[in-house]
Amino acid sequence: MKPERIAELLALYRRTLVGDIIPFWLKNAPDQLHGGFLNCLDRDGSVYNTDKAMWIQCRAVWMFSKLYNELERREEWLAAATQGMEFILKHGFDTDGRMFFVVTRDGRPLRKSRYLFTETFGAIACAEYARAAGDRGAQQRAKEIYRLLIDFYRTPGKLVPKTIPETRMTQAHAMPMILVATTQEMRRLGPDPLYDEVVEQSLFRILNYFLTPQEKALFETVGPAGERLDSPEGRCLNPGHAIETSWFLMTEAMHRGDKALFKKALEILRWSLELGWDPTYGGILYFVDIEGKPTEQLEWDMKLWWPHTEALYALLLAYQQTKDDVYADWYERVHSWSFSHFPDPMHGEWFGYLHRDGSMALRLKGSQWKGPFHLPRALLYGIKVLEQMSA
Amino acid sequence: MKPERIAELLALYRRTLVGDIIPFWLKNAPDQLHGGFLNCLDRDGSVYNTDKAMWIQCRAVWMFSKLYNELERREEWLAAATQGMEFILKHGFDTDGRMFFVVTRDGRPLRKSRYLFTETFGAIACAEYARAAGDRGAQQRAKEIYRLLIDFYRTPGKLVPKTIPETRMTQAHAMPMILVATTQEMRRLGPDPLYDEVVEQSLFRILNYFLTPQEKALFETVGPAGERLDSPEGRCLNPGHAIETSWFLMTEAMHRGDKALFKKALEILRWSLELGWDPTYGGILYFVDIEGKPTEQLEWDMKLWWPHTEALYALLLAYQQTKDDVYADWYERVHSWSFSHFPDPMHGEWFGYLHRDGSMALRLKGSQWKGPFHLPRALLYGIKVLEQMSA
Numbered sequence: 001m002k003p004e005r006i007a008e009l010l011a012l013y014r015r016t017l018v019g020d021i022i023p024f025w026l027k028n029a030p031d032q033l034h035g036g037f038l039n040c041l042d043r044d045g046s047v048y049n050t051d052k053a054m055w056i057q058c059r060a061v062w063m064f065s066k067l068y069n070e071l072e073r074r075e076e077w078l079a080a081a082t083q084g085m086e087f088i089l090k091h092g093f094d095t096d097g098r099m100f101f102v103v104t105r106d107g108r109p110l111r112k113s114r115y116l117f118t119e120t121f122g123a124i125a126c127a128e129y130a131r132a133a134g135d136r137g138a139q140q141r142a143k144e145i146y147r148l149l150i151d152f153y154r155t156p157g158k159l160v161p162k163t164i165p166e167t168r169m170t171q172a173h174a175m176p177m178i179l180v181a182t183t184q185e186m187r188r189l190g191p192d193p194l195y196d197e198v199v200e201q202s203l204f205r206i207l208n209y210f211l212t213p214q215e216k217a218l219f220e221t222v223g224p225a226g227e228r229l230d231s232p233e234g235r236c237l238n239p240g241h242a243i244e245t246s247w248f249l250m251t252e253a254m255h256r257g258d259k260a261l262f263k264k265a266l267e268i269l270r271w272s273l274e275l276g277w278d279p280t281y282g283g284i285l286y287f288v289d290i291e292g293k294p295t296e297q298l299e300w301d302m303k304l305w306w307p308h309t310e311a312l313y314a315l316l317l318a319y320q321q322t323k324d325d326v327y328a329d330w331y332e333r334v335h336s337w338s339f340s341h342f343p344d345p346m347h348g349e350w351f352g353y354l355h356r357d358g359s360m361a362l363r364l365k366g367s368q369w370k371g372p373f374h375l376p377r378a379l380l381y382g383i384k385v386l387e388q389m390s391a
Numbered sequence: 392m393k394p395e396r397i398a399e400l401l402a403l404y405r406r407t408l409v410g411d412i413i414p415f416w417l418k419n420a421p422d423q424l425h426g427g428f429l430n431c432l433d434r435d436g437s438v439y440n441t442d443k444a445m446w447i448q449c450r451a452v453w454m455f456s457k458l459y460n461e462l463e464r465r466e467e468w469l470a471a472a473t474q475g476m477e478f479i480l481k482h483g484f485d486t487d488g489r490m491f492f493v494v495t496r497d498g499r500p501l502r503k504s505r506y507l508f509t510e511t512f513g514a515i516a517c518a519e520y521a522r523a524a525g526d527r528g529a530q531q532r533a534k535e536i537y538r539l540l541i542d543f544y545r546t547p548g549k550l551v552p553k554t555i556p557e558t559r560m561t562q563a564h565a566m567p568m569i570l571v572a573t574t575q576e577m578r579r580l581g582p583d584p585l586y587d588e589v590v591e592q593s594l595f596r597i598l599n600y601f602l603t604p605q606e607k608a609l610f611e612t613v614g615p616a617g618e619r620l621d622s623p624e625g626r627c628l629n630p631g632h633a634i635e636t637s638w639f640l641m642t643e644a645m646h647r648g649d650k651a652l653f654k655k656a657l658e659i660l661r662w663s664l665e666l667g668w669d670p671t672y673g674g675i676l677y678f679v680d681i682e683g684k685p686t687e688q689l690e691w692d693m694k695l696w697w698p699h700t701e702a703l704y705a706l707l708l709a710y711q712q713t714k715d716d717v718y719a720d721w722y723e724r725v726h727s728w729s730f731s732h733f734p735d736p737m738h739g740e741w742f743g744y745l746h747r748d749g750s751m752a753l754r755l756k757g758s759q760w761k762g763p764f765h766l767p768r769a770l771l772y773g774i775k776v777l778e779q780m781s782a
Contacts (some may be wrong), residue, residue, distance in 0.1 A: 040623075040685075048684040049622045108558040167499040231440045232431075293439040294431075294755035298690040298744055301752060353689055355746065361692060364685035 001319060001328050003390065009335075010386040016343075017379035022067065024349040024365065025372040026080060029060065034106045036087030041366035044347045048364070050105035054092055056371035058121035061085050062185075063372050065128035071380060078132055085129050085138065092122060097148045102368065114160050119149040120178050124185040131188060139189055146186055150198060153179075169224040170233070173210045173241065176202035180248045184255075199252065206245065207264060216271040217290055218242040232296040237288045239276025240307020242268055247314040250321065262321065269314050273330055276307070281357050282337045284308055301356040305370070308338040309378035316385045350375055392710065392719050394781065400726075401777040407734075408770035413458065415740040415756065416763040417471060420451065425497045427478030432757035435738045439755070441496035445483055447762035449512035452476050453576075454763050456519035462771060469523055476520045476529065483513060488539045493759065505551050510540040511569050515576040522579060530580055537577055541589060544570075560615040561624070564601045564632065567593035571639045575646070590643065597636065598655060607662040608681055609633040623687045628679045630667025631698020633659055638705040641712065653712065660705050664721055667698070672748050673728045675699055692747040696761070699729040700769035707776045741766055 028045035029037040031052075039056035040049035064081035068074065091107030092099050099122050101113040126142035129135060152158045153175065163170060179202045183195045209226030211218050220241065221233045228234055249265035252258075276284045284307040287300040311334045319327035341358045342350040344365070352370045353362040364370070419436035420428040422443075430447035431440035455472035459465065482498030483490050490513050492504040517533035520526060543549045544566065554561060570593045574586045600617030602609050611632065612624045619625055640656035643649070667675045675698040678691040702725045710718035732749045733741040735756070743761045744753040755761070 042685060051622060104558060109555050110558050111554055163502055164500050167495060167501050231442060294433060294753050294758070296758075298693060298753065302689060356752075361747075362685050362689065367685070367687075 001331075001389070006386055006390045010383065010390060012339075013379045013383050013386065017376055017383065018071075020343075020348045021350075021372065021376050021379065022077075024347075025060070026076060029366070029372070030080060030083055031087075031105065034087070035083055035090070036107070037084055037371075038105070039366045039368065039371050041364065043344065043351075043363040043365060045365065051110060051368075052087075052103050052105060052107075053368040053371070054088070054100055054103065054118045055121055056366070056368065056373075057084055057088050057092065058118065058125040059371050059373040061088065061125040062121065062128045063376055065125070065132040067376070067380060068132045069128065070384070081129050081132055085125065085133075088122065088125060089141070097144075098152070099145075114162070116149045116152055116159070116175070117178060119145055119152075120182040123149065124182055127185050127189055142186065142189060143192075146182070147194070150179075150194065170221050170229065171205070171209065171224060173206065173218065173220050173222075173238075173245070176205040176210075177241070177245045177248065180206075180245075180252060184248070184251060203249070203252065203261070206249070211264070211268065213267075215290055216267075217275060218245065218268050218272060219290075232289065232294065235289045235291055235293060236295060236297075237272070237275055237290055238286070239272040239284050239288060240286070240304065240310055242272040243276075243284075243307060243314050244310040246272065247310070247317055250314070250317055254321070266318055266322070269318055270326070270330075273311065273334075277333075278303075278356065282333075283341065283354070283356075283358060284311060284334070285356075302361060303341070303354040303356065303358060305338075305342050305350050305352045306374040308334055308342065309374045312338065313378040313381050313385075316382050320385050320389055392722075392780070397777055397781045401774065401781060403730075404770045404774050404777065408767055408774065409462075411734075411739045412741075412763065412767050412770065413468075415738075416451070417467060420757070420763070421471060421474055422478075422496065425478070426474055426481070427498070428475055428762075429496070430757045430759065430762050432755065434735065434742075434754040434756060436756065442501060442759075443478075443494050443496060443498075444759040444762070445479070445491055445494065445509045446512055447757070447759065447764075448475055448479050448483065449509065449516040450762050450764040452479065452516040453512065453519045454767055456516070456523040458767070458771060459523045460519065461775070472520050472523055476516065476524075479513065479516060480532070488535070489543070490536075505553070507540045507543055507550070507566070508569060510536055510543075511573040514540065515573055518576050518580055533577065533580060534583075537573070538585070541570075541585065561612050561620065562596070562600065562615060564597065564609065564611045564613075564629075564636070567596040567601075568632070568636045568639065571597070571636075571643060575639070575642060594640070594643065594652070597640070602655070602659065604658075606681055607658075608666060609636065609659050609663060610681075623680065623685065626680045626682055626684060627686060627688075628663070628666055628681055629677070630663040630675050630679060631677070631695065631701055633663035634667075634675075634698060634705050635701040637663065638701070638708055641705070641708055645712070657709055657713070660709055661717070661721075664702065664725075668724075669694075669747065673724075674732065674745070674747075674749060675702060675725070676747075693752060694732070694745040694747065694749065696729075696733050696741050696743045697765035699725060699733065700765045703729065704769040704772050704776075707773050711776050711780055 028041050031038050036052055036057050037060050038047045039053050042048045061081050061084035064077045068077040091103050099118040100109040101118055102110040123142050123145040126138045130139035179198055183199050187195055209222050217237055220236045220238050246265045246269035250262055253262035253265060275288055278285050283303040286302050286304055287295045287297045289295050315327050315331035344351055349365045351360055355361045419432050422429050427443055427448050428451050429438045430444050433439045452472050452475035455468045459468040482494050490509040491500040492509055493501040514533050514536040517529045521530035570589055574590050578586055600613050608628055611627045611629050637656045637660035641653055644653035644656060666679055669676050674694040677693050677695055678686045678688045680686050706718050706722035735742055740756045742751055746752045
């Protein structure tokens, strides 16, 4: 990558993050009436559903806190994080310490998930907010949520499984993956032997159970000892997910100075791009069956924003660390497709859901799944890497 | 509709049903090893997943029995029904009398649903099979399953709701809808005051809670007293579902000689086609937000086979009963789009899942949701109506 290109990208990333994405959310999401964020936003930012997703509340608090901690000490970012944090602490938790999945606009619980992802986002929201606001209570809360979710994760029978376990035990890549990322955030609060233990165990599972070098693929679902399952579930790849994992692993490898781990992360990145890139229309497919058989997901060939933003950052990091042109070339390919398809020139922010051919499928900017997270995170982290590259 | 057109359609329907669809399933689905049907079939009929969906097992038994009872006493159809029935009776039921949702190839339980749809298909499978095989045990079983599911449906707290009921109570159109159709099948076993009571209550709910004449729409989800919910869930229409309901109601109106009910059914049919027909590419959209806001479903604009087959039969019945050209015109529009997009000229049967523009999204012929049901049912019932029209 030439210095001019790095400078150009840096300017584009800063302009997109601080001039487009964050202002869109700051303008439209904060709920002046009940606190927290209205996360179901239509193309122009208008609200089409007032129910609040706890994933998005937590991720938004994390993001605004992170921007405050890492980019610039803007009071409006801290204020937004504070408003979200208050809503989460007031309305996010059930009596068993677990978190709700969706609540009403005024905070009454609507749904609780059988999975622990909400809790992982709750933990990182509290952890990053604690650093931004110097809030010891939030720090304590982050540690409590983290310990609780690890306890639920490790205790058999504490969560209701989707499949009857006497007949078939499976494990999902999503859980060790998110535990690596969550623990990386928790470490900023100071060391804890539990963190290293959780990361160690998660890395073991990802690398030995889900990663299959013979097929050059990272699978989403495997048997209890990593057995390949001969079913749509067992053949399913989620390239965006695997790409996201690749940079979690790169980050971990850099933290440890572990070159072998970094090399494996690079393989996951390359293999997932090769399996996930659509040769017909370009862009990264949402789901792929490793044998080309039918997927369970009707939306398998859609192009979602987040696999692309994850790939942008993973590729920048890979290129920065290796200076290997294969990553710069892939970066430019993903960049070109992403920036020519996702941004909304009329109302700002990015569309999230395109058809396979790149045409718009859903015009929304925010939903129970899409919030101020994947895109601004990739932009912020990308800025950090680009700054180091141009230094 | 001219007599030549009716004769042409009759020949096409018979050829498609008896020469294409049923042979495809008879050739590829029966599991010689463990009984029942392998329902996950790829384009060429090869099996891509051996897990067995109980919906499909039940619907296939019903369909083969129905063909035997109503079209022709072919031994191979009764044999297929018997093979499915044996698998269901052996592996379909939990100790509480409820049914499993998915089992392994050899019948071990994998998943149980929180809803009662599997039980409704279990009841009609037993009922229709009882008539085909003269099997008193199956008749008794049908009645037991029916009573059990009504008991679960009517007893608060017996099923785990998706949404925390203290915060928000909702009801779904799918349940009274399927109870009308299920009860219509049960009636063939002889009268029972419970049947009339269930249909009466279901009709009341559909017509007073889900049908909204001001908006000319039948909604999928409403509040406990039919309140319109201002959310994607509350604004969501499933035109294919509403169209299916319309002919369940026409059938009920004919059974009762209730002209007012028939008129309402016709309105539901017309309104749903007007709301669901895609002005851009033709075909019936899967989900529509009544206000044009974003749907929750990423696959909202896909074209699925079953809304089209339901519309084909509903329109034939409506035209036969009214001789109003509006239904003949709509029929030809839906027919033309369906028969030019869904049939697979290479391996037979119909594709199930197309993109909005009519191109193929998933090439599968069978899945946990697609089996020998909507299409052969529409063809069989269509043949009956066309025969009456040509008599």
